[in-house]
Amino acid sequence: MSKKNIYEPLDMPRRVILGPGPSSANPRVLRAMSLPIVGYLDPAFFDLLEKVSGMLNEIFLTNQMSFAVAGSGSAGMEAGLVSLAEPGDKVIICSYGYFCERQIIMAKRLGLNVIPIRTEWGKSFDPQVLLDTLKSHTDTKLVLGIHAETSTGTINPIKEMAKISHDFGSLFMTDVVTSLAGSELQFDEWEIDYAYSGSQKCLAAPPGISPVAMSTKALEYIRNRKTLPSSWYLDLSLIWDYWSENHIAHHTAPVSMIYGLREAAALTLNEGLFERWERHKVNASALRAGLKALNLDLPISKSDRLDQLTVINLPKDIDDVKLRSKILEQYSIEVGRGLGDFAGKVIRIGLMGESCYPPNVLYILQALENIIPQFGIEISEGNAVNAASDEYSKNGIKKFYE
Numbered sequence: 025m026s027k028k029n030i031y032e033p034l035d036m037p038r039r040v041i042l043g044p045g046p047s048s049a050n051p052r053v054l055r056a057m058s059l060p061i062v063g064y065l066d067p068a069f070f071d072l073l074e075k076v077s078g079m080l081n082e083i084f085l086t087n088q089m090s091f092a093v094a095g096s097g098s099a100g101m102e103a104g105l106v107s108l109a110e111p112g113d114k115v116i117i118c119s120y121g122y123f124c125e126r127q128i129i130m131a132k133r134l135g136l137n138v139i140p141i142r143t144e145w146g147k148s149f150d151p152q153v154l155l156d157t158l159k160s161h162t163d164t165k166l167v168l169g170i171h172a173e174t175s176t177g178t179i180n181p182i183k184e185m186a187k188i189s190h191d192f193g194s195l196f197m198t199d200v201v202t203s204l205a206g207s208e209l210q211f212d213e214w215e216i217d218y219a220y221s222g223s224q225k226c227l228a229a230p231p232g233i234s235p236v237a238m239s240t241k242a243l244e245y246i247r248n249r250k251t252l253p254s255s256w257y258l259d260l261s262l263i264w265d266y267w268s269e270n271h272i273a274h275h276t277a278p279v280s281m282i283y284g285l286r287e288a289a290a291l292t293l294n295e296g297l298f299e300r301w302e303r304h305k306v307n308a309s310a311l312r313a314g315l316k317a318l319n320l321d322l323p324i325s326k327s328d329r330l331d332q333l334t335v336i337n338l339p340k341d342i343d344d345v346k347l348r349s350k351i352l353e354q355y356s357i358e359v360g361r362g363l364g365d366f367a368g369k370v371i372r373i374g375l376m377g378e379s380c381y382p383p384n385v386l387y388i389l390q391a392l393e394n395i396i397p398q399f400g401i402e403i404s405e406g407n408a409v410n411a412a413s414d415e416y417s418k419n420g421i422k423k424f425y426e
């Protein structure tokens with residue numbers, strides 16, 4: 025008999041994940057994911073789907089439809105594009121970052137007639153540009169705009185963009201992969217037709233499932249379109265038919281991911297939506313106070329920047345790859361690199377969901393304080409951590425971990 029290899033149980037390094045996502049998963053989420061598997065057509069699982077849908081409604085702030093697409097945030101993106109427009113339809117994509125460009129690539133592959141509106145990276149989108157474009161493309165079927173552009177760290181005025189789109193009779197689809205549960209988002213109030221997110225950012229679950237919300241108008245559109253969506257798997261009306269009360273069989277649902285999503289939604293609602301948005305704000309302001317003390321420059325203006333992701337300009341003597349590997353090797357902290365136009369020029373620090381707590385803020389500041397001098401740049405030690413602690417005190421934070 026040949027000799028058998030014995031494989032030890034898998035082990036992975038412990039990281040402090042402060043990149044653009046995934047962020048850490050809450051232990052309660054991981055525990056829920058180890059519960060026994062039930063069938064995806066088991067009545068107990070149908071009951072869970074209905075409960076998760078209701079909880080997601082509370083998080084998206086909608087009374088319409090919330091459910092989840094099996095796959096990462098990009099699956100939610102592709103599901104929207106394949107379901108909400110037909111080949112040849114005119115689709116406006118507002119582009120101000122790397123993930124907007126991904127939407128353009130996908131839309132072109134699906135044969136949509138894409139009208140890109142490209143504006144400067146690192147600045148929030150100006151809705152007036154959409155208004156002007158729609159005036160000369162009144163036959164537009166669908167408009168896309170990303171709420172939180174993770175590549176540039178900007179927040180964008182999707183409420184205004186949705187309103188303008190509707191004034192011209194177009195549907196409005198948005199990406200809330202980085203914003204859901206981390207920034208204010210009001211699906212019904214802002215009259216959004218479709219929003220997709222990811223489990224791995226401010227919701228604090230592992231990557232792999234895309235929570236989405238859809239308007240009744242969008243569902244009616246899919247049910248009445250001339251041709252069927254070219255993807256059966258990502259047809260939002262079929263996915264909704266499975267999640268909603270008739271529970272019509274579709275693909276085998278990712279049972280354990282849905283357990284995890286339930287737990288992540290429960291934790292979000294237990295904390296309170298507003299309180300969670302505030303937590304992201306307070307930690308971002310402490311991080312920025314510390315970065316300022318390190319003389320690091322933030323390229324995104326105050327009014328345009330996200331709380332859950334801070335973009336930092338690299339001083340000219342600091343090499344991006346070397347800096348990130350020192351941070352990883354010496355502190356086991358992951359931070360993000362620049363993408364697209366920002367590649368090599370910035371690093372990105374994410375404070376999302378389970379990663380967004382004071383110990384992580386103080387730890388990354390301590391790491392930067394120790395590592396920056398290794399590039400021959402002088403800084404005053406202890407200033408960054410003190411500046412962040414002072415900022416926490418100003419915001420009434422006395423306890424650094426709950």
Ligand SMILES: Cc1ncc(COP(=O)(O)O)c(C=O)c1O
Nearest residue numbers: 096097098123172174199201222
């Ligand atoms: C704004 C935005 N959209 C889309 C995506 C793609 O999501 P995923 O990597 O989960 O497919 C990301 C991922 O970071 C993102 O930040």
